[in-house]
Amino acid sequence: MLGHNMASTTFYRILQFLLLGTFILGCFVTLFLMYGKPFISWLSGPVKSTVSTDRVKNLFSTKSDKNVTTVLIWLWPFGKTYDPSLCSSLFNIDGCFITADRKHYIKSDGVVIHHRDISPDLSNLPPFKQPSFQKWIWMNFESPSHLSQLPGIENLFNLTLNYRQDADIEVPYGSIVAAEGEEDFVPPSKNKLICWIIHAYGQAFGKYTSDQDYFPTIASYDITEKLYNPLSVGTVPVVLGPSRKNYENFISRDSFIHVDDFSSPKxxxxxxxxxDKNEEMYLRYFEWRQHFKVKKAYFWAESMWTLLYC
Incomplete structure (x- = not known):
């Protein structure tokens, strides 16, 4: 009987030890999962976009001439030509040759073609065979609703160049960049409460536009000069279209007013x-300017510079 009691006591002690050990181990695992740094990167959350500076730099890793990157502008945007040498003077770049002379096609590392200028029958595209090292670059700065579908171009292009953040070569209409030092920004004086900017209406004035015509023009990445230009001169833009969250991917959340924040126009x-009557509230929309500033794009010149990264 005594031996039986001793065995039972030993068994319960072992069981208590195992339970205590399991409890301690469970606590350790819980704390590790809550506060420890995971070994596998995808446990940490979304990975940043692969469209990076390094990727752009490697776009022309196979070139016809290792010392010079040659880019041919086959179709200028909307037929408006610019001096290609602007890239060198504006951005102080070397080792790049930008030309619109089609005789350089055979040795061009990149051929830039603007979508809106492509003929419906594709007859104004390069008629020559594409060298193995050459990349055709699809350029576009319009919203999807302003693009015509062109059957036959699906597999012609190697790279995309536009304002979208997921483009191979992203060229936005503008951006917010860090200031070199603390900015002493003073809001410009004004004599009007509101400035309503209308692009153009012409003969369309007074004509009703249905929602079906308007809403398809809203595109999440199409944040254009119509925002950056007023922002650059010190205004507080009142915006609509894409959601507030979408706008905040491009500019400070405290730099603009979104119509969706209000239940009615009133x-x-x-x-x-x-x-207008509360200066303290109004000035909060300018606090971000102490450390940041608006950078407007040079557009076609900047497109070429971003493309080359020389």
Whole structure:
């Protein structure tokens, strides 16, 4: 009987030890999962976009001439030509040759073709065989609703160049960049409460536009000069179109007013009137300018520079 009791006591002690050990191990694992750094990168969250500077630099890793990158502009955007030497003077780059002379086609590392200028029958595309080292670059700066579908171009291009963040070569209409030092920004004086900017209306003035015609023009990446130009001169833009979250991918959340933040046009109007009378609230929309500034794109010249990365 005594031996049986001793065996039972030993068994319970072992069981208590195992339970205590399991509890401690469980606590350790829980704490590790909560606070420890995971060994596998995908546990940490989304990976950054692969469209990086390094990737752009390697776009022309196989070139006809290792010392010079040659880019041929086959179709200028909307037929407007510019001096290709602007790239060198504006950005102080070397080792690049940008030309619109088609006799250089055979040795061009890249051939830039603007979508809106392609003929419907594709007859104005290069008629020559594409060298193995050469890349055709599809250039576009319009929203999807302003692009015509061109059957036959699906497999012609090697790279995309446009304002989209997922393009091979991203060229935005503008950007917010860090200032070299703390900026002493003073909001410009004004004599009007609101400035309503209308691009053009011509004979369309007074004609009703249905939602079906308007909403397809909204594109998540199509944040254009219509935002960056007013922002660059010190205004507080009142925006609509893409969501607030989408705008915040491009500019500071405290630099603009979004119509979706209000339940009605009257509520928006009341808020604007309040800002006009409350200087402290109004100046909050300029605090970001102490450390950042607006960078406007040079457009076609910058497109070429971004493309080359020389």
């Amino acid at each position: 509520e928006l109007a009341d808020y604007l009137l309040l800002l």
